Amino acid sequence: MEQEDRAAFETRAVTAGEEPFRVGSEAGDVTTPIHLSSTFALPGLDTDLSLEDVDPDRGEFLYSRLSNPTRHALEKRLASLEGGEHAMAFSSGTAAIFTTLLSSVEPGDHLVAGDDLYAGTRRMLESVFRDRLDVDVTFVDGGDTEAVETAVTDETVVIWMETPTNPRMTLCDVAAIAEIAESYDVLFGVDNTFASSYFQRPLELGADVVAHSTTKYLNGHSDSIGGAVVTSDDDLAEEIGFQQQVGVGDMLAPFDSYLVLRGLKTLPMRMRQHEGNAMAVAEFLESHDAVTDVYYPGLESHPQHDLAARQMEGYGGILSFELDGELEDAKRFLETLEEFTLAVSVGGVESLIELPAAMTHEPLPREEREAVGITDTLIRVSVGVESVDDLLADLESGFAALDTAPVAAND
Ligand SMILES: Cc1ncc(COP(=O)(O)O)c(C=O)c1O
Numbered sequence: 001m002e003q004e005d006r007a008a009f010e011t012r013a014v015t016a017g018e019e020p021f022r023v024g025s026e027a028g029d030v031t032t033p034i035h036l037s038s039t040f041a042l043p044g045l046d047t048d049l050s051l052e053d054v055d056p057d058r059g060e061f062l063y064s065r066l067s068n069p070t071r072h073a074l075e076k077r078l079a080s081l082e083g084g085e086h087a088m089a090f091s092s093g094t095a096a097i098f099t100t101l102l103s104s105v106e107p108g109d110h111l112v113a114g115d116d117l118y119a120g121t122r123r124m125l126e127s128v129f130r131d132r133l134d135v136d137v138t139f140v141d142g143g144d145t146e147a148v149e150t151a152v153t154d155e156t157v158v159i160w161m162e163t164p165t166n167p168r169m170t171l172c173d174v175a176a177i178a179e180i181a182e183s184y185d186v187l188f189g190v191d192n193t194f195a196s197s198y199f200q201r202p203l204e205l206g207a208d209v210v211a212h213s214t215t216k217y218l219n220g221h222s223d224s225i226g227g228a229v230v231t232s233d234d235d236l237a238e239e240i241g242f243q244q245q246v247g248v249g250d251m252l253a254p255f256d257s258y259l260v261l262r263g264l265k266t267l268p269m270r271m272r273q274h275e276g277n278a279m280a281v282a283e284f285l286e287s288h289d290a291v292t293d294v295y296y297p298g299l300e301s302h303p304q305h306d307l308a309a310r311q312m313e314g315y316g317g318i319l320s321f322e323l324d325g326e327l328e329d330a331k332r333f334l335e336t337l338e339e340f341t342l343a344v345s346v347g348g349v350e351s352l353i354e355l356p357a358a359m360t361h362e363p364l365p366r367e368e369r370e371a372v373g374i375t376d377t378l379i380r381v382s383v384g385v386e387s388v389d390d391l392l393a394d395l396e397s398g399f400a401a402l403d404t405a406p407v408a409a410n411d
Pocket residue numbers: 092093094095118120121162166191193194212213214215225226227345346
């Protein structure tokens with residue numbers, strides 16, 4: 001990407017959606033205030049109350065479930081950064097994905113999804129869409145574009161992918177799948193949580209809709225749960241907006257909208273620091289005897305490194321690796337660390353580490369986990385923005401603890 005465009009992203013991360021002299025603002029705040037009001041005074045009884053005629057862009061608001069000034073400012077920024085026309089902010093990434101899919105399928109339809117999705121999304125597809133709403137779901141390896149095309153049937157209405165995936169950091173070729181989706185007249189949605197809008201913009205590669213858990217990089221400080229959907233498809237945006245406001249009634253609260261607006265201002269610099277640290281951690285791990293594999297798209301050893309270089313503008317801050325040993329070794333390693341906190345979630349400024357088989361992906365049956373490469377010794381790391389020297393020293397202490405462990409690495 002050209003430097004001017006990158007600079008534009010950094011500028012828009014700070015300014016998009018900020019309107020100090022917006023209608024109704026008397027003080028000229030340079031940051032969007034937190035509008036807590038649940039409802040808004042109407043100029044008179046003859047006001048047109050139909051949803052279509054209340055226009056937040058003109059400073060008109062009716063009721064905060066429908067639209068709220070703080071959330072509206074955030075939605076404008078999210079749309080701008082993701083390169084789309086419309087954005088909607090939800091109370092979680094899960095709600096954003098659920099509402100998008102609900103807006104796109106009917107009973108009897110078929111959906112193709114990546115087999116290495118966030119475990120919660122996979123469970124939603126199985127227990128809500130397949131078991132309750134009669135929507136058939138086929139899980140495929142998103143990294144295998146041919147397999148994705150083969151899975152499409154006459155009933156398919158949506159292809160849903162994550163790239164990179166959680167936790168194995170597998171990529172799908174967004175532009176190639178977008179072409180397939182277009183040729184079969186199927187909606188193509190991408191969960192862009194792991195890369196963030198800074199490092200990857202699937203809409204520009206041909207996807208129809210993008211979802212985020214803003215809980216992760218977009219907010220970036222591990223202090224808010226939220227989600228977002230961005231699309232340039234007017235009809236889809238209208239349907240998702242209807243489901244958000246009327247069907248499901250799910251939206252991001254004003255305080256959390258403010259937090260994400262604030263977090264986004266530093267997204268570019270946070271992402272660059274996350275990435276620099278993650279690359280150093282990945283290289284360190286790759287050179288260590290107690291590690292058999294490292295999964296990070298920035299490493300040349302990653303099987304899809306070329307695809308990552310093509311469709312991403314950076315490789316992000318999340319990686320996973322395979323420890324040479326048993327489950328007990330992995331536990332001992334994790335429990336020794338001090339700078340890496342043992343916790344689920346990713347994308348905050350602090351480094352987090354977890355064991356997917358025992359934590360995030362524990363609800364999945366073992367055979368489903370193993371089919372996508374989640375072994376008992378696969379460790380996922382969300383590399384934060386701390387000093388990389390401290391992080392590497394901490395990992396070294398984890399490896400040192402293995403040497404003294406009763407159950408040692410097996411060679
Ligand atoms: C890739 C991805 N998508 C969606 C979600 C769900 O987001 P939330 O926890 O905000 O509902 C997560 C959560 O970990 C995730 O990692």
